[in-house]
Amino acid sequence: MIHSMYYLAQILIVIILFSIQTTWLGMFSIGGVVPDLALIWVVYCSVHCSRAMGIGSGMMIGILQDSLSGGLLGVNTLSKSFIGLFFSALKDKFYVEGVIPVAFFMIVSSLFDGLVFYFSMNTVLEGEVATSFLYQALPAYSFYNGMVGPVLFIVLNRLENWLKLKTLDPYMARGK
Amino acid sequence: MPNKGPKGRKNIILVFSILLFSLALMSISAKQQEGLSFLDSLAGLILSPFQNLFTQSVQSVSDGIDHYFDLVNVSKENEQLKLEVERLVHEKNELIERISRQKRLAGLMAYQDDRKKESLVASVIGRDATQWSKVVVIDKGSRHGIKRHLAVVTNSGVIGQIIHAGPTTSKVLLTIDSRSAVDSLFQDSRVSGVVVGTGEEQCEIKYVPNTAKIKVGDRVLSSGLGGIFPKGLFIGTVSQVVKKKQGLFQEITLAPSSDLSKLEEVLVFLS
Numbered sequence: 001m002i003h004s005m006y007y008l009a010q011i012l013i014v015i016i017l018f019s020i021q022t023t024w025l026g027m028f029s030i031g032g033v034v035p036d037l038a039l040i041w042v043v044y045c046s047v048h049c050s051r052a053m054g055i056g057s058g059m060m061i062g063i064l065q066d067s068l069s070g071g072l073l074g075v076n077t078l079s080k081s082f083i084g085l086f087f088s089a090l091k092d093k094f095y096v097e098g099v100i101p102v103a104f105f106m107i108v109s110s111l112f113d114g115l116v117f118y119f120s121m122n123t124v125l126e127g128e129v130a131t132s133f134l135y136q137a138l139p140a141y142s143f144y145n146g147m148v149g150p151v152l153f154i155v156l157n158r159l160e161n162w163l164k165l166k167t168l169d170p171y172m173a174r175g176k
Numbered sequence: 177m178p179n180k181g182p183k184g185r186k187n188i189i190l191v192f193s194i195l196l197f198s199l200a201l202m203s204i205s206a207k208q209q210e211g212l213s214f215l216d217s218l219a220g221l222i223l224s225p226f227q228n229l230f231t232q233s234v235q236s237v238s239d240g241i242d243h244y245f246d247l248v249n250v251s252k253e254n255e256q257l258k259l260e261v262e263r264l265v266h267e268k269n270e271l272i273e274r275i276s277r278q279k280r281l282a283g284l285m286a287y288q289d290d291r292k293k294e295s296l297v298a299s300v301i302g303r304d305a306t307q308w309s310k311v312v313v314i315d316k317g318s319r320h321g322i323k324r325h326l327a328v329v330t331n332s333g334v335i336g337q338i339i340h341a342g343p344t345t346s347k348v349l350l351t352i353d354s355r356s357a358v359d360s361l362f363q364d365s366r367v368s369g370v371v372v373g374t375g376e377e378q379c380e381i382k383y384v385p386n387t388a389k390i391k392v393g394d395r396v397l398s399s400g401l402g403g404i405f406p407k408g409l410f411i412g413t414v415s416q417v418v419k420k421k422q423g424l425f426q427e428i429t430l431a432p433s434s435d436l437s438k439l440e441e442v443l444v445f446l447s
Contacts, residue, residue, distance in 0.1 A: 064305075082191075
């Protein structure tokens with residue numbers, strides 16, 4: 001019961017992140033570019049949760065993002081699942097904490113996310129994305145995610161600690 | 177070392193499973209978009225109350241931030257007075273907002289009457305969930321008579337088409353999205369072309385022959401071909417024309433009829 005409350009709270013965080021992404025975030029756009037909160041959440045989950053949850057959240061967030069973007073399903077599912085898998089494997093080998101490592105890995109995952117979109121659109125799907133996307137929108141998007149990522153990581157870390165204290169057994173929460 | 181084999185195999189299986197699953201999703205949704213639209217509807221149903229709440233609170237939050245900066249250096253003696261002024265300003269803003277909304281709605285109604293087509297006014301409650309797509313969510317859905325491939329306009333002109341209609345919300349693919357294509361013609365020269373989105377703030381017009389006389393400022397209208405947009409709707413204005421010596425067609429950039437990043441109310445043609 002206590003565990004289910006913890007997971008329910010995490011689902012609520014995802015819903016709130018998506019709501020912010022689709023409403024408020026436009027106010028903070030720089031040249032039409034906004035950060036991808038869902039991507040940051042997937043990287044956060046992969047680094048802080050179990051391998052299964054990292055990959056699972058990547059897949060679920062990807063499907064949700066595909067559903068909300070009105071395009072063909074699969075593009076975000078593919079990129080977010082791979083990002084989940086990559087960071088779940090990476091967390092045992094590298095130290096993904098602190099501002100600079102998080103910013104660096106956010107930039108790398110954003111580049112990967114954009115490249116998957118670009119190649120999917122230009123090969124598998126109907127659309128056609130201009131090459132300027134690769135040297136204009138994509139670097140700006142990656143840099144923006146690299147800036148916002150560490151901040152959101154700190155907020156999510158504090159929120160998660162608070163959630164664990166409130167919903168999990170205090171002994172277990174301290175152990176984690 | 178002995179554990180590396182099974183772990184590596186597990187990873188390879190995972191990578192292939194993700195690839196297969198994603199490609200299967202892509203091909204299924206490409207073939208039968210209607211079949212998977214329940215996912216869109218479900219996501220819309222879950223998110224729309226939150227989106228409504230967040231959109232409505234934007235104005236009050238931005239007012240709060242503005243006033244916070246104004247009030248930083250206010251002395252205690254003037255606090256009451258400032259708060260009174262703030263309340264009046266807030267009221268005034270609300271009234272201005274109401275008046276401007278009424279004006280926008282009146283504009284839409286006049287446009288609706290001019291077109292003599294059955295249509296529905298809807299408010300924009302959300303934007304695309306990804307950086308790459310140019311989609312807005314409106315607060316009307318299939319319960320209000322909205323279905324796929326209906327034209328969406330403002331009193332300035334075409335803004336896009338419905339790509340998914342959930343029970344209470346719908347998604348509008350904007351003309352600047354790279355998946356959008358609208359058959360069009362130039363108002364003066366009557367030369368035809370296809371307006372396609374670039375994924376950025378502007379569109380391009382394709383398949384306009386090098387021999388056609390097109391200049392910056394020319395107005396582009398919908399041609400009526402394709403069955404989605406009625407003939408004669410304003411799409412945008414030519415902002416750049418590049419004629420290359422090689423090649424058959426000109427490279428024409430089009431500024432959309434209205435600022436698509438600031439949409440608030442739209443009109444959906446129901447037929």
